[in-house]
Amino acid sequence: MTRLSVRTLVVTGVIVAVVVAAFASLYASGDPDGLNRVAAEEGLADQEQAHDLEDGPFAGYEASGIDESLSGGVAGVAGIAATFLLAGGLLLVVRRRGSDRDADGPGAASSGP
């Protein structure tokens, strides 16, 4: 059986994520989510404060200044890029720092069996 490379898997996965975000931007339910619904019914919502960054360029999963039909998809792609780069970048830095620290013991950073 041919094994899919990690690169192919990750690229495919990111493409699937973009498709999911595009689909979601068009067809996601606009109803309040479970917490918001319960909060409204049980009286928690009275205390809700406006978000400090509610005027941000992607606030509410809408890209400001972009046509309505595309705005959600653009915001989704921005979020996918941001989460991928932040998670991957953070872990890359942690990994490099870890291997520097353990440089005098070959394989010291590995937990593998």
Place this chain on the structure above:
Amino acid sequence: MHVPDGFLDAPTSVATGVVALAGVGICLRKARAELDERTVPLAGLVAAFVFATQMFNFPVGAGTSGHLLGGALAAMLVGPWLGALCVSVVLLVQAVLFADGGLTALGTNIVLMAFVTTAVAWGIISLSARVLPRTAASAVGTAFVAAVVSVPVSALAFTGLYSIGGTTDVPLGALAGAMVGVHLLIGLGEAAITALAVSSVLAVRPDLVAGARHLLPQDGDLAMSPRSVS
């Protein structure tokens, strides 16, 4: 289930912020040993996929929707430490870039949606690895159950925090009942998505599914070595 600003009082929000920071620190330390050429991009993918999937609010009964939290999926794919980090990154990006989830509630949201969900899911994953037959079907079933349980437990944890630092006086029994009820339904949706995603990765690269490592033949070659790259 993103908690906005104002639901919890300042002391509780500070406390959850401290717990979130400490927890992320612990996760980074624990995850460091697992980082290699495969897990780093895979964790990036998990974060991106959880973000994208969270955009998809599916209906759960009249006038209510829900979305994936992602802790069970992340734990299943990259393990609990990296998994909790991936979901934390998603919550940070959502709070800052998308104004989803309050800034003062970021710690609360990380505790509830990253830590509680991955911890519950990993507990179920570890348990079922010991008792279930070692098949791909078991792994997919485990992912389903881990997802379906993790969401209402997270909702119950919110109720617990609200009982400590909630800004309104509400009957806690009613709040707990309402939260668990609706999040059980959301958990079923999350479970379907999680099972689908996990079975997709299992089909092509079972060795990359952290929650299914025990299924692999112990022949060494490519499966178990975190250093092998392809």
